[in-house]
Amino acid sequence: MRLLKSKRFWLIILTLIIIGVLIYFIFFKKYIIENGSIPLNGQGQEVKDKTDPASQIRSLNSGSWHGKNFILDVLDEDLESKLDFCEYKIITYNNEKEYSTGWLKRKCNSDLNISVGEGKMCGFEGRNACWIYVRSKDVNGNQHNPSLENKSIIYLHIDWSKPIISKAFITDSLDGQSYPIFIEENESYNLKTEVSDNFKITGCNLYIDYQNQGIMLREDSSCQKKCDFGKEFIPEQPGVYQIFAACKDNANNISKSETVETRTNLVPVISSCRVNPTSGNINTQFNFSVDVQDPDNDPLSFSWNFGNEEFSNIKDASHFYKNPGTYNPEIIVSDDKGTNDSCLTAWVSILED
Numbered sequence: 001m002r003l004l005k006s007k008r009f010w011l012i013i014l015t016l017i018i019i020g021v022l023i024y025f026i027f028f029k030k031y032i033i034e035n036g037s038i039p040l041n042g043q044g045q046e047v048k049d050k051t052d053p054a055s056q057i058r059s060l061n062s063g064s065w066h067g068k069n070f071i072l073d074v075l076d077e078d079l080e081s082k083l084d085f086c087e088y089k090i091i092t093y094n095n096e097k098e099y100s101t102g103w104l105k106r107k108c109n110s111d112l113n114i115s116v117g118e119g120k121m122c123g124f125e126g127r128n129a130c131w132i133y134v135r136s137k138d139v140n141g142n143q144h145n146p147s148l149e150n151k152s153i154i155y156l157h158i159d160w161s162k163p164i165i166s167k168a169f170i171t172d173s174l175d176g177q178s179y180p181i182f183i184e185e186n187e188s189y190n191l192k193t194e195v196s197d198n199f200k201i202t203g204c205n206l207y208i209d210y211q212n213q214g215i216m217l218r219e220d221s222s223c224q225k226k227c228d229f230g231k232e233f234i235p236e237q238p239g240v241y242q243i244f245a246a247c248k249d250n251a252n253n254i255s256k257s258e259t260v261e262t263r264t265n266l267v268p269v270i271s272s273c274r275v276n277p278t279s280g281n282i283n284t285q286f287n288f289s290v291d292v293q294d295p296d297n298d299p300l301s302f303s304w305n306f307g308n309e310e311f312s313n314i315k316d317a318s319h320f321y322k323n324p325g326t327y328n329p330e331i332i333v334s335d336d337k338g339t340n341d342s343c344l345t346a347w348v349s350i351l352e353d
Contacts, residue, residue, distance in 0.1 A: 053078035053136040053144045055086065055152045062148065066122065066130075067160040067251035072112040076136045083108050089133040090114075094124040108136060122158050125198065129158040159199050163247045165257035166194040168206070181262040182337060183235055191216075192230045193245040193257055204229040204247035216245060238264040265337040266295035273331050273343035281351050282322055289316045290331050290343065298335035305330045307348070321350045 059073035076086050086108040090101045101121070106112060114132065116122045122130035134152050137143040146152035168191050170181055183189060193216070195201050201224065204216040216229035235241060240263040248254045273290040280286065294300055304312040306319050307327030321327065327348045334340035 050142065051078070051080045052142045053083055053138045054150065055134045055136045055144050055146070057132065057134060057151050057154050060154055060156070062154045063157065065157045065159060065249075065251040066116055067158070067249075067253045069113065069115045069117075069120075072114060072132065072134075074106075074109070074112055074134050076108040076134075078136070078138045078142075081138045081140050081142075084137045084139045086134070086136040088112060088135075090121050091131040091133070092122060092124050093126065093129050093131075099123075103135075106134075116158060117160055122156065125159050125161065127157045127199075128155045130156045132156070157199075157250070159249060159251040160253065161198050162253040162255040163195050163197040163201055163249050165204075165245055165247050165255050167258050167260050168193050168243045168245050169260070170262070181260070182265050183241075183262050185235055185238055185264050187234065189233045189235075190230050191233045191243060191245075192228060193247075194226075194228055195245075195247045196226045197249045198225070200224045200250045201227050202248055202250055204245050206231045206233070207244050207246060208233065209242050235262075235264055238266055263296070265298070265335065265339055267339045268292055268294045268298075268300055268333045268335050268341045270331070270333055270341045270343040273345050275329055275345040275348055278346045279349040279351065281353055282320065282324070284350075285318050285320060286348060287316070287318050288312075288329060288331070288345065290333065292333045292341070294335055296335070298337060301334050301336075303332045303334070305332075321348070324350045324352045326350075 053076065055074065055076045057072050058075055059071065074086075074088075076083060086106050087103045088106050089103050092099045112132075112134070114121050116130075124130075132154050133146045135144045135146050144152065148154075170183070170189050170191060191206060193204065195204060206213040206216050213231065213233070216231040219228040219230060229245065229247070233243075240261060242259050243262055244259040245257045246254060247257075269292065271291045271293070274288070276287050276289075277284065288304055288306075290302065292300065302313055302315045304314070304317050304319075306312070306321070306329050308321060308323070308325075310319065312319065327350070329345045329348060330342060331345075332340050332342045
């Protein structure tokens with residue numbers, strides 16, 4: 001009690017208060033003024049900050065389609081004081097039912113990573129399915145109010161499902177079509193594919209031997225979710241062709257159809273044909289043989305013309321000539337597609353007895 005009544009005690013307390021006030025005005029207040037926490041007017045007087053900070057999404061526009069994770073470039077600024085904190089919120093819709101993350105802290109003026117897919121930030125597919133809000137608050141308590149006009153709110157269409165594509169096919173109906181498909185050189189074919197998507201198909205390209213042949217045309221220009229596409233193909237060289245279609249939707253989800261094999265029919269190739277012996281009489285048996293291969297392994301048929309208007313469809317045939325003379329035998333080998341190769345043997349001489 002004596003201490004509280006002492007003049008010296010109160011003098012010490014008063015001195016400490018004065019020193020604290022001086023420290024505040026000389027050091028601390030100077031620091032926060034220099035760092036923008038206390039704005040000053042032209043006469044160096046403090047000005048009360050009543051201006052809201054601003055936040056804006058700069059990298060995307062509302063109404064764009066997304067099927068994969070993406071990054072938002074967000075700008076936050078306050079012209080009169082210092083930002084205190086920044087936040088974001090995501091609202092998603094599934095069959096008109098709303099789901100919200102609530103306001104979450106984020107680093108001011110930094111990229112915002114948004115995940116897309118089932119169970120993620122933008123977790124439902126649909127038009128206007130994902131709404132993203134950003135806002136900020138300064139040290140004086142002024143808070144930015146998000147709006148579509150200042151791009152602190154954007155709405156996005158979400159679609160991560162790829163289009164479904166049938167095999168590329170040549171006939172009018174995919175059903176019952178057998179593979180591989182045989183085609184003819186220099187003939188025109190309309191390669192077609194059927195495509196479906198949960199929202200909108202934007203286009204298809206045709207690939208032959210993994211080379212892009214260009215855009216396939218829509219058979220119905222108004223179709224969106226289910227479309228038929230076609231493109232002309234003219235095989236210019238004999239051989240095998242690997243064919244598939246690649247299609248994409250609004251969100252740039254790309255699907256590739258199953259690859260199908262088409263081929264031009266390759267002609268049977270006769271390497272040699274022989275007759276043994278090459279001379280004799282009407283009692284001599286002449287034996288004929290042929291060496292042939294079909295690159296497609298097609299069934300083959302054989303037609304010998306012995307040169308005397310007599311014939312045989314046996315591959316390795318034998319024959320007796322009835323009249324003396326000189327004959328030039330020939331064989332024609334055909335595949336089941338109608339293409340063939342021919343070969344002339346040595347001349348056969350039939351001598352009189």
